[in-house]
Amino acid sequence: MPHMMVDAEVLVCGAGPVGLTCAFLLAEAGMAVALIDAAEAVDTSPRAAFHHGPTARALEQLGLMEDLAENAFIGGQTGHWAPEFDYLRKIRFDGIMVGQDAICDVLVQRLRAMPNVSLAMATELTALRQESDRVVVQLRDAGGERSLTCRWLVGADGARSAVRRTCGIAFDGHTWADRVYAANIACDLAGQGLADAQFRADPRNWAVVVRLDRHGNWRVAFGDDGSEAVADEIAGATARLAEFIPGGLPFDLLQLSPYRTHQRAASTMRQDRVLLIGDAAHISAPWGGLGLTMGFWDAFVLGDLLPEVAAGRIAPGALDAFSQERLRIFNEIVSPAVSENRRILQERDPARRREDIARFDALADSSEMQKAFGEMSRAFIGDPLVENSRWLA
Ligand SMILES: Cc1cc2nc3c(=O)[nH]c(=O)nc-3n(C[C@H](O)[C@H](O)[C@H](O)COP(=O)(O)OP(=O)(O)OC[C@H]3O[C@@H](n4cnc5c(N)ncnc54)[C@H](O)[C@@H]3O)c2cc1C
Numbered sequence: 271m272p273h274m275m276v277d278a279e280v281l282v283c284g285a286g287p288v289g290l291t292c293a294f295l296l297a298e299a300g301m302a303v304a305l306i307d308a309a310e311a312v313d314t315s316p317r318a319a320f321h322h323g324p325t326a327r328a329l330e331q332l333g334l335m336e337d338l339a340e341n342a343f344i345g346g347q348t349g350h351w352a353p354e355f356d357y358l359r360k361i362r363f364d365g366i367m368v369g370q371d372a373i374c375d376v377l378v379q380r381l382r383a384m385p386n387v388s389l390a391m392a393t394e395l396t397a398l399r400q401e402s403d404r405v406v407v408q409l410r411d412a413g414g415e416r417s418l419t420c421r422w423l424v425g426a427d428g429a430r431s432a433v434r435r436t437c438g439i440a441f442d443g444h445t446w447a448d449r450v451y452a453a454n455i456a457c458d459l460a461g462q463g464l465a466d467a468q469f470r471a472d473p474r475n476w477a478v479v480v481r482l483d484r485h486g487n488w489r490v491a492f493g494d495d496g497s498e499a500v501a502d503e504i505a506g507a508t509a510r511l512a513e514f515i516p517g518g519l520p521f522d523l524l525q526l527s528p529y530r531t532h533q534r535a536a537s538t539m540r541q542d543r544v545l546l547i548g549d550a551a552h553i554s555a556p557w558g559g560l561g562l563t564m565g566f567w568d569a570f571v572l573g574d575l576l577p578e579v580a581a582g583r584i585a586p587g588a589l590d591a592f593s594q595e596r597l598r599i600f601n602e603i604v605s606p607a608v609s610e611n612r613r614i615l616q617e618r619d620p621a622r623r624r625e626d627i628a629r630f631d632a633l634a635d636s637s638e639m640q641k642a643f644g645e646m647s648r649a650f651i652g653d654p655l656v657e658n659s660r661w662l663a
Contacts, residue, residue, distance in 0.1 A: 310391055
């Protein structure tokens, strides 16, 4: 039976960093892409800023790095900081530090210039129905409700994914009790000898401190155990930051967002013609810069695989293999690593805090640290499922 016409070959729901990246790859491969987002504009709240080496190299391969350079800090040093023991040790790092909003801005500009892409903001997916050869999606925008048909639907619509919920896909796991604050500050932390990115291990004032750019802007992600009510978040955060910014250095609080953190994964990332990627498929706390890293690699892998499946060059079963491989990486590597990073940051036992320092020292003194970083980073790529994948070159 011939295929019925559709409005778009693929609809990507969600113009966060993962949906934008996937849409970019699919469009580059020649697919007719519709991209929608419920929000009026790209989200600028402080979230991912730290990206591992392979992601930096992939962004370079996609020709995006030049546009990102102005707002990024490339390479540098990462470290472990334990002020109680007067300990700060740094090692070389081959990734990139840049706000995810800056990456989104660059991708939006690229996508708007592509003739085979339509991008509609303020457009929400409210329902979907799968048929044998297409997906029928209900959308709501300023003009009211309308439907759109596509061959494939990619749900990149974040942790509360409407695509995932509409498909009835479970999202099991847990929510941590911690309350986490992401603060962007202007402060001369480099002048205090800090690394460009570090864990600050401390039972009370634990934090991840990351340089955002070359202009003196930093991200401090810190938290509390969530047990006490917070009357004034700005005043509370300013007081907490003052407790652990070294040398009583002055700082300007530029942006602050509170978060709850979760470790959850979808039961599957594929249901027939619907795929889930990014936070819609798996979510983890931000300790170690693994959340968007995982999402980016979903997008890089699916962005090369789906055009091959759509063109009939690879059997659709590869999309089940994609789901299994990505969930294996999340459940076996990313989620345990995030839990261990959280423990290191918040460890209350002084003996274990010393052991963590000794372990960092041992790794930093050998070539093992670089090797461990390299292996961990490559692990995100997993099996790219296409022959001669550019990601393994
Ligand atoms: C404080 C903090 C710090 C972090 N730091 C790092 C880090 O340094 N490194 C790292 O790798 N990760 C980090 N992360 C994780 C990272 O921010 C997320 O993994 C990333 O935002 C996921 O991107 P996404 O595109 O999947 O989802 P999102 O960014 O959530 O985007 C989803 C998009 O879908 C849209 N949408 C939702 N519902 C609908 C609908 N029904 N119809 C249409 N559109 C819809 C939304 O408007 C949104 O634009 C951090 C997270 C936090 C909270």
